[in-house]
Amino acid sequence: MSRPAASAPAPPSAPSSPPAPAGGRRAPLVLRNRAFGAVWLGQVLTQAAVRMFQVGVSWWLVAHAVRDGAGVASGLFMAACTLPAVVLAPVVARALARFAHRSVLRNSAALAGGVALALAAWAYGDGPPLPTVYGAALALAACQAFFDPCLTTSVPELVDDADIETATGFELSTQSLAGLGGALLGALTVDRAGVPGLAAGCAVAYLGAALLVAGARFRAAGPVPGTGDAGDGGDAGQAGDAGSGLPAAAGPRPLRSLLGELPAVRRILVCFTAANLFTAAVFVVIPLYTRAVLDGGGATVALLEASLGAGALVGAFTGSRLPGRPTVAGAYCLGLMALALALPGLFAHRAVFAACLAVSGWCAGAVSVRFVALFQRSVPAADKPGFFAAMQAVLGSALPVASLVFGSAGDFLSPRTLCLVQGLGLLPAACALALSAGTAARGTPAGHPDTERIGDPR
Numbered sequence: 190m191s192r193p194a195a196s197a198p199a200p201p202s203a204p205s206s207p208p209a210p211a212g213g214r215r216a217p218l219v220l221r222n223r224a225f226g227a228v229w230l231g232q233v234l235t236q237a238a239v240r241m242f243q244v245g246v247s248w249w250l251v252a253h254a255v256r257d258g259a260g261v262a263s264g265l266f267m268a269a270c271t272l273p274a275v276v277l278a279p280v281v282a283r284a285l286a287r288f289a290h291r292s293v294l295r296n297s298a299a300l301a302g303g304v305a306l307a308l309a310a311w312a313y314g315d316g317p318p319l320p321t322v323y324g325a326a327l328a329l330a331a332c333q334a335f336f337d338p339c340l341t342t343s344v345p346e347l348v349d350d351a352d353i354e355t356a357t358g359f360e361l362s363t364q365s366l367a368g369l370g371g372a373l374l375g376a377l378t379v380d381r382a383g384v385p386g387l388a389a390g391c392a393v394a395y396l397g398a399a400l401l402v403a404g405a406r407f408r409a410a411g412p413v414p415g416t417g418d419a420g421d422g423g424d425a426g427q428a429g430d431a432g433s434g435l436p437a438a439a440g441p442r443p444l445r446s447l448l449g450e451l452p453a454v455r456r457i458l459v460c461f462t463a464a465n466l467f468t469a470a471v472f473v474v475i476p477l478y479t480r481a482v483l484d485g486g487g488a489t490v491a492l493l494e495a496s497l498g499a500g501a502l503v504g505a506f507t508g509s510r511l512p513g514r515p516t517v518a519g520a521y522c523l524g525l526m527a528l529a530l531a532l533p534g535l536f537a538h539r540a541v542f543a544a545c546l547a548v549s550g551w552c553a554g555a556v557s558v559r560f561v562a563l564f565q566r567s568v569p570a571a572d573k574p575g576f577f578a579a580m581q582a583v584l585g586s587a588l589p590v591a592s593l594v595f596g597s598a599g600d601f602l603s604p605r606t607l608c609l610v611q612g613l614g615l616l617p618a619a620c621a622l623a624l625s626a627g628t629a630a631r632g633t634p635a636g637h638p639d640t641e642r643i644g645d646p647r
Contacts, residue, residue: 218348218355225347227405228294229359231398232340233366235298238305238394239333240371240498241378243270243472245387246322248376248490251476254319259480262319264473264596269323271469271588273331278582281335285577290343293335294402301332302395309388317384325388332395338577344565346407354562358505366502372494376487454567456625457516457560458583464523464618465587467611468553470595471497471530471546474611478604482537489539493546500547504554515559516625523619526552531612534605 220226247263255262284293308325311317340360348356378387475493479485511518529548533541568576595607 218352218359222348222352224405224407225344225356225359227401228340228343228347229356231294231298231401231405232336232360234394234398234401235301235333235336237366237370238301238391238398239270239329241375241394242305242326242329242371242387242391243267244371244375244490244494245379246326246375246384247472247476248479248487249379249384249387251480252486253379258600260473260477260596260599262596263476264592264594264599266323266326267473267592267596268589269326270330271585271592273327274334274337274585275582275589277331277334278579281338281581282579284335285339285342289407290339290346291402291405291407293339294343295399297332297335297339298395298399298402301329301336302392302399304328304332305388305392305395309385309392312383312385312388322384329391334581338581341561341565341577342573343407345570347405353565354509354558357562357565358509358558360561366498369495369498369502372491372496372498375494376490380487451567453516453625454564457519457622458580460519460618460622460625461560462584462587463621464615465584466591467530467614467618468526468549469588469591470607470611471549473592473595473599474604474607475546477599478533478542478608482604483539483542485539492539493543496543497546497550500550500552501554502550504551504556505558506554507551508555508558509562511555511559515563516622518559519556520619520623522552522556523615523622527612527615527619529612530615531609534608534612537605 215221218225243266246266250262250266251259304325308317308321311321344353344356344360374390375387378390475497476490479489479493483489511522526549529545529552532545564576564580565573595610598610599607
């Protein structure tokens, strides 16, 4: 696949940032691009709500609702929170390719707000039955499965090409901010207001996000294929390749065909899917470790989740500064994360666990920025809706498995042992990613996007 000429003009309707004042520094992207800032803040609210719900309910199950089999109950809940992203991937891909992105973002946030309000009303008074909580978790995760890849796909519709990596850093930082919000509010809210208060707070966040997205202006585009809708946010990705550095294809292709042309991207996805089998288990391990090893309460869960979220937040904003090729930097980060996840298995102390979670969060945030920005530029625009939905499904396919396996094991093994298993299991993925760097450099033809982007030391 050839790259378009560097002098190709940008679409006239592309959002542009005002020039920096003479002798001064440019304002942050979320301030100088109001549309992106509104949509980014909407994602902060939705992901904060879903993390608040996950952290709060996980702690409610372990500390209040289930006496025997808390590990299985917590693992089953986390599996319910991650399964929709995998199962709904084909539906999400078709929706992102067919419907205006602003409509998808607004409607998914509004629907999630309605689900949270219904749960708050149902749970008021007596504690809600477990099937109701699990059903609400499935519904909220389904809404988020549309929201997150839709925003990732919409980045080139909201910012200029030069701002894509910065926008990606802001977008991925929402996971970190959500971790902080979920940590500080989830477990503490459950201890004080129960599931009804938790669900009500989530509803406010979701509905606020829907209002923010509804007021944002996306890049104007022609009619979206299959709908005839030319105005509500547009599907700019159908018109051309605004951010990938590749010519737009005639239409979206199957993921197998696309990854066949991008072998380095395929290897990266396989490595991170394997890594997620062990990194995702941290959300099950934290409440189990807090209760069984640290003998703590909701405040301890809040501290640990905040440490993880703060580390990821710093990583999201510093990841673009990591030297070396993305695959090499990613391999080093996975190795460091393996060490950080294993140490609490050897040293059982709250400060040690909090510090290790902060390091793990930084590694995850830094790696995400490098690779999502890489994919934004490597994948043709017509393929982006399907690719990012499929990427979420591929990477997320490990999350239900990890939740169920580590949750079930938590009823028989010490949480300290689970920490050691996490660290040891992550090492092969780090080695595979390091080896893929050399393979990509030797096996990819000159001029191919894998060589120009993945091999780019920037």
